[in-house]
Amino acid sequence: MRLVLNPHKHTFMPTRTLTVALVGNPNTGKSTLFNALTGLRQHVGNYPGVTVEKKKGTARHGETEFQIIDLPGTYSLAPRSPDEMVSVDHLLGHIKDEPRPDVIVSIVDATNLERHLYLTTQLLDLGQPVVLAVNLIDRAKTLGIQIDYARLSERLGLPVVPVQANHGVGLDELKQAILTASERGSLPKPVPFPEPFRTELQALSKTLGPEVETYLVERLLLDVGGHTERQLSEKLGPTLAARLAEARDRLAAAGCAVPAVEARTRFGWIRQAVGDCITRPAIRPVTWSDKLDRVFTHKIWGTLIFLVLMFAVFEAIFVGAKPLMKLFSSGQGWVGEVVEDTMSPGPLRSLIVDGVINGVGSVLVFLPQIMILFAVIAVLEDCGYMARAAFLMDKLMAKCGLNGKSFIPLLSSVACAIPGIMATRVIENRRDRLATIMVAPLMSCSARLPLYTLLIGVFLSDPWWLPGVALFGLYMIGLIAAPLVALVLKRTLLRGETPIFVMEMPSFKVPQLRAVLRRMIGAGWAFVYRAGTMILASMILVWACLYFPVHMPDGRSYDVATEELRDEAKHLEGEEKDAKQQAANAMHGEWKRQSYLGRLGRWLEPTFTPLGWDWKIGMSAIASFPAREVIVGTLGIVYDQEEADEEENKKVEVADTPLAKTIKEEWSKDVQRGKYRIPTALSLLVFFALCCQCASTLAVIRRETRSWSWPAFTFTYMTVLAYVGALVTFQVGKLIVG
Amino acid sequence: MPTLDEVPPGRKGRIEALSGPADLMQRLLELGIMEGEEVRVLTRAPLGDPIEIESTLTRLSLRKAEAAHIHLVLID
Numbered sequence: 001m002r003l004v005l006n007p008h009k010h011t012f013m014p015t016r017t018l019t020v021a022l023v024g025n026p027n028t029g030k031s032t033l034f035n036a037l038t039g040l041r042q043h044v045g046n047y048p049g050v051t052v053e054k055k056k057g058t059a060r061h062g063e064t065e066f067q068i069i070d071l072p073g074t075y076s077l078a079p080r081s082p083d084e085m086v087s088v089d090h091l092l093g094h095i096k097d098e099p100r101p102d103v104i105v106s107i108v109d110a111t112n113l114e115r116h117l118y119l120t121t122q123l124l125d126l127g128q129p130v131v132l133a134v135n136l137i138d139r140a141k142t143l144g145i146q147i148d149y150a151r152l153s154e155r156l157g158l159p160v161v162p163v164q165a166n167h168g169v170g171l172d173e174l175k176q177a178i179l180t181a182s183e184r185g186s187l188p189k190p191v192p193f194p195e196p197f198r199t200e201l202q203a204l205s206k207t208l209g210p211e212v213e214t215y216l217v218e219r220l221l222l223d224v225g226g227h228t229e230r231q232l233s234e235k236l237g238p239t240l241a242a243r244l245a246e247a248r249d250r251l252a253a254a255g256c257a258v259p260a261v262e263a264r265t266r267f268g269w270i271r272q273a274v275g276d277c278i279t280r281p282a283i284r285p286v287t288w289s290d291k292l293d294r295v296f297t298h299k300i301w302g303t304l305i306f307l308v309l310m311f312a313v314f315e316a317i318f319v320g321a322k323p324l325m326k327l328f329s330s331g332q333g334w335v336g337e338v339v340e341d342t343m344s345p346g347p348l349r350s351l352i353v354d355g356v357i358n359g360v361g362s363v364l365v366f367l368p369q370i371m372i373l374f375a376v377i378a379v380l381e382d383c384g385y386m387a388r389a390a391f392l393m394d395k396l397m398a399k400c401g402l403n404g405k406s407f408i409p410l411l412s413s414v415a416c417a418i419p420g421i422m423a424t425r426v427i428e429n430r431r432d433r434l435a436t437i438m439v440a441p442l443m444s445c446s447a448r449l450p451l452y453t454l455l456i457g458v459f460l461s462d463p464w465w466l467p468g469v470a471l472f473g474l475y476m477i478g479l480i481a482a483p484l485v486a487l488v489l490k491r492t493l494l495r496g497e498t499p500i501f502v503m504e505m506p507s508f509k510v511p512q513l514r515a516v517l518r519r520m521i522g523a524g525w526a527f528v529y530r531a532g533t534m535i536l537a538s539m540i541l542v543w544a545c546l547y548f549p550v551h552m553p554d555g556r557s558y559d560v561a562t563e564e565l566r567d568e569a570k571h572l573e574g575e576e577k578d579a580k581q582q583a584a585n586a587m588h589g590e591w592k593r594q595s596y597l598g599r600l601g602r603w604l605e606p607t608f609t610p611l612g613w614d615w616k617i618g619m620s621a622i623a624s625f626p627a628r629e630v631i632v633g634t635l636g637i638v639y640d641q642e643e644a645d646e647e648e649n650k651k652v653e654v655a656d657t658p659l660a661k662t663i664k665e666e667w668s669k670d671v672q673r674g675k676y677r678i679p680t681a682l683s684l685l686v687f688f689a690l691c692c693q694c695a696s697t698l699a700v701i702r703r704e705t706r707s708w709s710w711p712a713f714t715f716t717y718m719t720v721l722a723y724v725g726a727l728v729t730f731q732v733g734k735l736i737v738g
Numbered sequence: 739m740p741t742l743d744e745v746p747p748g749r750k751g752r753i754e755a756l757s758g759p760a761d762l763m764q765r766l767l768e769l770g771i772m773e774g775e776e777v778r779v780l781t782r783a784p785l786g787d788p789i790e791i792e793s794t795l796t797r798l799s800l801r802k803a804e805a806a807h808i809h810l811v812l813i814d
Contacts, residue, residue: 076768115770115795162747224760263767391799395785502765503799
């Protein structure tokens with residue numbers, strides 16, 4: 001075949017384009033096939049109004065270009081939610097700006113053909129050409145399963161192509177089969193339903209008119225309380241409900257009760273059609289996957305392995321990401337210094353250094369954690385362990401209204417809520433997923449540690465056991481609050497029937513490095529691309545509120561004047577240098593205290609007083625909206641210190657850092673805070689254990705829920721919770737001390 | 739008639755009837771858990787719930803509350 005090449009650009013010019021949809025059960029290697037077909041020519045988007053990702057890619061075969069759509073994995077095309085409806089809509093060509101697929105590729109598992117063909121038989125009802133791709137033929141061979149593909153093709157009335165997607169076997173044959181199917185024009189024959197069902201279907205079809213496709217009428221009749229029923233009832237009113245009930249009653253009386261009639265008809269037909277196409281060993285061999293399953297779900301061994309694995313996951317995110325995170329933050333510092341040295345002081349330099357570079361840095365700093373967690377999740381999911389983990393943890397999570405799949409996202413949130421929230425994608429049920437997202441930021445993440453260590457080091461370092469107890473207590477706050485809030489949410493805002501937990505336990509297999517890398521990079525990119533801009537914007541907003549107004553009463557600019565004092569200090573020695581340095585710090589502090597944010601802090605002081613805070617603490621707390629750990633730096637500035645160096649605060653003897661000393665001194669000077677230093681410190685700690693001062697978390701919630709109301713809700717409820725928690729802590733502490 | 743949640747691990751039964759909410763029933767049916775099928779209980783989770791079962795068409799985990807909607811007769 002001749003390729004049509006554009007002589008100027010040397011790009012591929014297809015003579016025709018075919019739209020192809022990939023449909024299959026979860027764990028059939030559908031994504032592997034998609035990746036094998038499209039390589040790097042992929043694009044991930046979103047369907048309007050739902051949280052389902054739209055994966056598209058292109059492949060070539062001779063002069064034909066395939067536009068391939070990877071539809072979400074599903075056991076059946078019986079939509080019960082808008083998310084599940086997307087696949088049906090796409091296959092019927094109901095999605096705006098998306099052409100109806102010319103050919104549907106149904107991918108099935110060779111080791112469990114009968115089960116997987118159920119979905120295939122539903123595809124036959126759609127009135128488009130279908131090609132059957134039988135994947136995992138290698139495993140079928142090891143299990144001693146033999147399939148007569150020619151006979152299978154004849155029985156099903158479909159082109160059948162055996163493939164081994166992870167080794168690229170059978171791809172050309174598959175593409176050729178797709179091409180042929182599109183040209184041949186003959187459509188597959190649907191599975192014949194019993195006579196009474198066909199009669200009801202025809203009658204219902206007639207009432208609804210030609211604009212409702214037969215497949216949707218079929219779903220309407222079969223799916224009791226399903227999405228089609230809800231959608232059409234809205235449009236057609238109560239008469240439809242009555243009609244439907246009557247029809248279903250008649251079917252039950254005729255021995256064709258819905259929904260069982262569908263499974264009985266389809267599986268019955270499949271068994272009859274393919275029974276003699278498949279030869280299996282008389283006694284099913286016990287595979288290594290069976291043996292592994294026995295160990296992984298074992299009462300003692302299973303639990304032990306689970307605990308060790310989860311510890312490893314946690315360590316990987318918490319410790320493994322550290323060197324890279326450090327590299328990013330020192331890189332950020334270096335770039336900042338270079339810009340600072342080359343530009344003269346002024347709003348532009350400050351915007352670039354404190355706003356943009358800081359903002360970009362705080363986006364990048366999450367990348368190592370996100371990528372490590374997603375690599376781990378990809379491995380766990382790919383090899384089949386994820387279902388076992390959910391199996392082991394389900395009872396525990398069910399107690400707080402969630403399910404076993406919420407465990408890993410919540411565990412990850414102890415390192416950082418961002419990857420944790422992104423990991424909730426494994427939870428299919430919308431309400432369970434939302435509840436998990438809402439409580440994930442309550443888990444004590446690593447960004448809280450700088451403030452924890454600072455305040456514990458300063459105020460709670462004696463006796464020797466107190467720091468440990470305090471830190472443990474702070475982690476416990478999250479561990480107790482998260483399940484309680486989840487329970488409340490599931491009883492109020494996210495109330496509804498308990499979602500079904502019926503979950504397939506897939507066979508174990510060796511994870512694929514390429515798939516893992518793809519997942520890892522995909523997650524990192526999605527975070528930078530979709531959440532990054534919002535994080536950056538919030539950083540710049542807070543920067544502006546801390547920068548302006550910049551003019552001193554005498555007309556000079558604070559930043560220029562501070563810089564001058566610091567430069568002068570550089571050329572001095574001894575006490576003179578210290579004095580100059582202190583003057584510079586004092587001016588810097590004065591600048592920030594009179595900034596818009598400082599003014600806001602003072603204006604809000606009455607609300608901070610019951611928590612035992614003065615306006616300086618309150619202002620620092622507000623300034624930490626982009627990220628919790630920022631409070632340490634801001635406290636340093638408002639207390640006339642050099643901006644607290646991160647390294648300094650990580651010293652073992654936190655109490656010895658200049659900032660710690662200043663805070664101790666300053667609070668001692670104040671009558672109230674002097675007496676109630678410990679309650680004040682505790683109230684601040686409790687506030688930060690519970691609040692959502694983290695723009696990145698909110699940005700990710702916005703991205704994952706596709707709405708502004710969920711991040712707004714999270715921020716509000718957590719701030720209220722934090723305020724009340726801090727209030728109670730301080731007032732009770734005051735009573736005890738006083 | 740016993741229900742699947744009462745079947746001890748290792749024992750097998752033939753499904754006689756399914757009941758329960760429509761979405762549960764439909765999910766079970768599309769996974770091949772239907773009248774006439776034989777299912778074996780493999781194990782229970784360490785905390786007693788959910789359970790893992792196997793049929794010729796599938797291997798899956800479900801909660802006891804869900805298994806209570808599957809009515810069967812024990813076979814050996």
